[in-house]
Amino acid sequence: MDAKIMSFFDSVSSFFSGGDNIPWCDRDIIAGCEKEVANARNAENKNESLMRLSWALVHSRQTEDVNRGIAMLEASLDSSSSPLQTREKLYLLAVGHYRNGDYARSRQLLERCLEVRPYAVMLLYRKLMLCLLYNDGVIGIGIAATAVGLVVGGIAAAVARKK
Template sequence: MDKFGSLFETIGNFFTGGDQIPWCDGDVIAGCEREVAEASNGDSDERKNESIMRLSWALVHSRKNEDVQRGIAMLEISLGNDKSPLHQREKLYLLAVGYYRTNEYTRSRQLLEQCLEIAPDWRQALSLKKIVEDGIAKDGVIGIGISATAAGILVGIVAAALSRR
């Protein structure tokens, strides 16, 4: 149960304004998977859904890409099954975290924009959107640097070829 306490503390720290997106370890994921399995044995739909949301949260916050991908798949499947704006907002946000973790910044930003349509002043989504936009900008700068380097190499090759003539 200490792992669950750690999970909830991490979530609590994030909601209170931490700038870092928390990571989740395999022990917490395994605990959430056990909780989902237990909830599937006759518990109410609400308890099952809460367990699945906790597992989804843990998966998209994992350091392992395969866990993140599994969390994304679970959230995408469940997104259409729930019409509650609050649940939609949470699922969109978690999907955005997952796509951010997989460096799919454009998709993450799109999901955050949908999330912010539901809750325009949700600080958590606004913070992640800034992080995502910083990632997009960083990727753009890296892309420009790679293009400039490639152009420089090409110019060097052409110059070397012309000087040998």
């Protein structure tokens, strides 16, 4: 019962804090994927293992892991053998850039991904990205308006003191 209550409170706090539902990955999983790549016997198995490693890296909490996953995916994007594989790599690149806070680049990659082949999860992710970009824009406008107000108020106060 306590676990259900904690799960409920976690989901409510995630909703109000704007948390995402993209899974996280820890170092143990990444290490397992790296071993799998090293032990791959043929090219097909190695490609599948590299995709799993890329997935784990872009879902990591460590920025250096995310950047490594992005680099791996960008290097292998041109060698994709099918539209499905291209879509998966673009999606993982979008997740990596999202994790790094580069929402605009993430949205661009997601748009390219949807051009290759639309998918329901990606449409939901696109909606999340648009909301984040909108919120960042509104916050930026609020900060700029506050800064202008402070400058104008400072000038008005200085003029009032001189009189």
